[in-house]
Amino acid sequence: xxxxxxxxxxxxxxxxxxxxxxxxxxxxxxxxxxxxxxxxxxxxxxxxxxxxxxxxxxxxxxxxxxxxxxxxxxxxxxxxxxxxxxxxxxxxxxxxxxxxxxxxxxxxxxxxxxxxxxxxxxxxxxxxxxxxxxxxxxxxxxxxxxxxxxxxxxxxxxxxxxxxxxxxxxxxxxxxxxxxxxxxxxxxxxxxxxxxxxxxxxxxxxxxxxxxxxxxxxxxxxxxxxxxxxxxxxxxxxxxxxxxxxxxxxxxxxxxxxx
Amino acid sequence: xxxxxxxxxxxxxxxxxxxxxxxxxxxxxxxxxxxxxxxxxxxxxxxxxxxxxxxxxxxxxxxxxxxxxxxxxxxxxxxxxxxxxxxxxxxxxxxxxxxxxxxxxxxxxxxxxxxxxxxxxxxxxxxxxxxxxxxxxxxxxxxxxxxxxxxxxxxxxxxxxxxxxxxxxxxxxxxxxxxxxxxxxxxxxxxxxxxxxxxxxxxxxxxxxxxxxxxxxxxxxxxxxxxxxxxxxxxxxxxxxxxxxxxxxxxxxxxxxxxxxxxxxxxxxxxxxxx
Numbered sequence: 274x275x276x277x278x279x280x281x282x283x284x285x286x287x288x289x290x291x292x293x294x295x296x297x298x299x300x301x302x303x304x305x306x307x308x309x310x311x312x313x314x315x316x317x318x319x320x321x322x323x324x325x326x327x328x329x330x331x332x333x334x335x336x337x338x339x340x341x342x343x344x345x346x347x348x349x350x351x352x353x354x355x356x357x358x359x360x361x362x363x364x365x366x367x368x369x370x371x372x373x374x375x376x377x378x379x380x381x382x383x384x385x386x387x388x389x390x391x392x393x394x395x396x397x398x399x400x401x402x403x404x405x406x407x408x409x410x411x412x413x414x415x416x417x418x419x420x421x422x423x424x425x426x427x428x429x430x431x432x433x434x435x436x437x438x439x440x441x442x443x444x445x446x447x448x449x450x451x452x453x454x455x456x457x458x459x460x461x462x463x464x465x466x467x468x469x470x471x472x473x474x475x476x477x478x479x480x481x482x483x484x485x486x487x488x489x490x491x492x493x494x495x496x497x498x499x500x501x502x503x504x505x506x507x508x509x510x511x512x513x514x515x516x517x518x519x520x521x522x523x524x525x526x527x528x529x530x531x532x
Numbered sequence: 533x534x535x536x537x538x539x540x541x542x543x544x545x546x547x548x549x550x551x552x553x554x555x556x557x558x559x560x561x562x563x564x565x566x567x568x569x570x571x572x573x574x575x576x577x578x579x580x581x582x583x584x585x586x587x588x589x590x591x592x593x594x595x596x597x598x599x600x601x602x603x604x605x606x607x608x609x610x611x612x613x614x615x616x617x618x619x620x621x622x623x624x625x626x627x628x629x630x631x632x633x634x635x636x637x638x639x640x641x642x643x644x645x646x647x648x649x650x651x652x653x654x655x656x657x658x659x660x661x662x663x664x665x666x667x668x669x670x671x672x673x674x675x676x677x678x679x680x681x682x683x684x685x686x687x688x689x690x691x692x693x694x695x696x697x698x699x700x701x702x703x704x705x706x707x708x709x710x711x712x713x714x715x716x717x718x719x720x721x722x723x724x725x726x727x728x729x730x731x732x733x734x735x736x737x738x739x740x741x742x743x744x745x746x747x748x749x750x751x752x753x754x755x756x757x758x759x760x761x762x763x764x765x766x767x768x769x770x771x772x773x774x775x776x777x778x779x780x781x782x783x784x785x786x787x788x789x790x791x792x793x794x795x796x797x798x799x800x801x802x803x804x805x806x807x
Contacts, residue, residue, distance in 0.1 A: 431592055432628040434616040436642030436694055446641070450632035528632045528674040 276520050315498040320505075323498035332487075336503075339482040340475065341510065343399070344467045347406025351467075352460055355414030359459075362415070363422025364448065376415060384409040384470050388477065402474045409470045410463035417462065421455025422448060454529060457522030464518050468511040484510065537603045538697035538730035540566040540589065545608075546597035547584050558584045560755035561598070566698075568603075571724055571731040573741040575791060576751030577798035582734045583625070585756070586700050589732065591616035602697065618642055621691035622700045626707075627683055629675040635662075635686055636671040642694040654693065661689045664726070665719045681712040685719055692723060698730040705740065714772050717743055721770055738791060742783050743770065750790040753798040760790040 280286050297317045304316035315323075327333040362369045362376075384405045391401040425448065433447050475485025488503035523530070547559040558581040566572045576582050587593035588608050589600055600608040607614045629638050639662075640654035649657070655671075662668055665685045675683055684704050691699055705713050717740065724731060735741055741748045742764055750760040764783060766774060774780055 426626070426628065428624045428626065428628040429630060431590075431616065431622065432624070432630075435590065435618065435621055437618045437646040439645075442645055446633075446645075447630070450630070453632070526632070528676055 276523070313497065315501065320498050320501045323496075324502050324505075327499070327502055336482060336484045336487040337506065337510065340471050340484045340507075343402050343483065344406060344471050344510075344514070347403045347471075348410045348464060348467050350403075351407045351410030351463060352414050355411045355459070355463075356418055356456055359415045359418025359456075360422060360448065360452065362419050363452070364444075369419075376412065380412040380416070384466075385473055385477075388474065398478050398480050402471065402478060402480065405474055406467045406470050409466040413463040413466060414456070414459040417455045417459025418452060421452035421459075424455070425451045453526055454522070457518065457526065461515050461518045461522070464515045465511055468507060468514070472507055537568055539568040539603055540564075540698060540730060540732070541601045542566075542585075542589075542598070543600075544598035545585070545588065545595050545600060547581065547588065547593070548596045557755035559588075559595075560757050562751075562756060562758055563598075564749055564758055564761075566730060566732065568697075568730055569728045571733065571744060571746045573733045573735060573745035573748045574751060575735055575738060575741045575748055575787070576756065577753050577791070577795045578736060579798065580751045580753050580794070581756030582736075582751060583702055586622065586702050586732065586734055588613075589698070590620050590622045590700055592622075618646065618694040619697045620700060621694050621696035621698075622702065623684075623687050623691050623704045625703045627675075627687060629683055629687055629690070631675050634672050634674060635678070638675065639686065639690045639693055642690070648695075657693060658689065661692065661723075662686075665689070665723065679712075680708050681716055684708070684716060688720065688723060692727055692729070696729060698732060701731060701733045703735050704733075706735075706737075713740070718771060720744065721768070725769060738784060738787050739775070742766075742780060742787060743774065748787060750787060750794070753794045753801065759794065760787075762787055762790075 300311070301317050303311050304314070358372075362372055387405050387408055388401065391404050392398070395401045395404055429447050429451060430443060433443055438446065471483065472485035472488070474480075475483040476489045480486060484503055484507050488500055488507075491497075491499035491503060542562055542564040545559055545562045546557070549556045549558055562585065564572070564574075574582050574585065584593060588595050591607065591614050594610070594613050595608045596610060598609070599606060602619070605614070606612075607620075629635075630641075633641070636655060636658060639658040640649075640651065643649035643654045644651050659668070659671065662670065667682060667685060670678065670682065670686075675686070678686065688699075688701075688704070705716050708716060721744065733741075733744055745764050748762045748764060749758050750762070751757065752759045762783065766777075766779060766783070
């Protein structure tokens with residue numbers, strides 16, 4: 274609650290909202306003036322009307338739910354495996370040497386490039402989509418966590434050893450808290466990626482629900498206002514979930530707050 | 533001899549770094565006897581191996597020749613070293629307070645994690661020492677919220693609470709401004725008079741060395757050796773007024789002559805490296 278109250282008091286938040294309002298106003302005026310680029314694009318008002326009908330439809334919320342569920346599953350597994358792997362790579366030289374080259378070869382492959390192989394690999398399309406969302410979150414988290422561990426000042430470890438710290442102390446009291454800002458950065462960046470991936474996957478895969486699917490249906494059916502509603506929904510979903518991660522990160526790294 | 537012990541014996545210690553087969557001699561035949569409860573300052577130009585010597589005492593690094601022992605127990609000899617421990621606490625040049633923990637946790641973590649003190653007992657001692665150096669009331673703050681001078685005092689208190697036999701200070705006041713430094717020196721001396729731990733203090737600031745030390749060891753430029761050992765016969769307790777006395781100036785003159793030669797050599801060597 275404290276976070277929300279702070280947001281409401283922040284001038285930056287109101288300035289940001291004013292920027293969005295200005296954007297919508299220019300778009301509305303441009304539509305009214307019949308600018309050539311905007312000839313086939315509905316005005317914000319028409320989009321708003323479309324949104325008003327959509328919020329009453331079960332199918333719209335179903336799309337949110339289905340996409341959200343895919344993102345959540347793939348993301349949670351990606352973070353759940355990525356954080357321990359990144360920590361292990363950062364702490365063990367041997368494990369780093371053995372795994373880093375493999376990670377570096379696999380990482381540049383765009384998650385969507387895994388689709389054809391994943392279809393063969395996983396029995397259902399649903400699992401295929403979750404698995405490529407997983408890949409997107411996983412590599413981002415691994416690299417950020419690894420970078421975080423490697424950046425820990427050697428003197429923290431030395432100070433702890435001098436004070437008689439045992440190996441588990443070093444992990445729980447030094448490595449984990451020192452790395453946590455990087456963990457949350459990786460998680461927030463990874464979260465953004467997962468929404469990109471889920472939409473693209475829903476558009477190319479033969480699947481019957483989700484925000485990406487809804488947009489593709491609207492495109493096929495020629496409902497341009499619904500395309501824009503879908504786009505805005507995807508943007509909002511990404512914003513909300515990244516915001517959640519940042520808030521969680523803020524809460525768990527209280528020493529980074531500047532008064 | 534103080535009850536805590538902490539007599540350090542450094543005998544003919546050498547240290548060669550051999551990263552790419554090209555041996556770099558960091559320390560060359562260093563010998564220094566530091567008595568229990570003595571505040572010994574090691575001064576030398578940058579790169580003379582002061583920090584290397586400290587790391588060898590602390591157990592972070594190995595020696596290539598000679599032997600370091602404390603109260604008769606060998607700390608380091610070629611091929612073996614005693615692991616770092618609470619008997620030899622280090623205060624680092626750049627500071628190593630854990631930013632993610634409060635001041636109170638930072639100070640009490642050593643004795644609490646090792647089980648030597650109860651949390652409440654350690655906190656009581658911590659509060660008393662903080663109050664002693666004028667820092668009461670900052671217990672719940674994070675290190676990031678403190679000024680440089682406050683952080684250094686907190687870090688020295690953290691080291692003291694581990695009840696070390698010897699305190700190793702590696703240019704702890706380097707990053708502080710001149711005015712803060714004077715206050716810090718007095719705070720350190722007050723804690724020193726209180727605890728009478730053996731202190732090895734490393735610096736390249738000559739005035740700091742004379743103001744603080746019982747003895748000042750001037751080191752040669754790389755390879756590091758002890759060039760001159762000066763006994764500082766200024767009375768304790770000391771405060772800033774000492775800085776203007778005749779005896780202080782005499783001692784400074786003596787030390788300056790020794791170190792100037794070395795600083796010049798280090799400068800010329802640096803020029804050569806750059807050329």
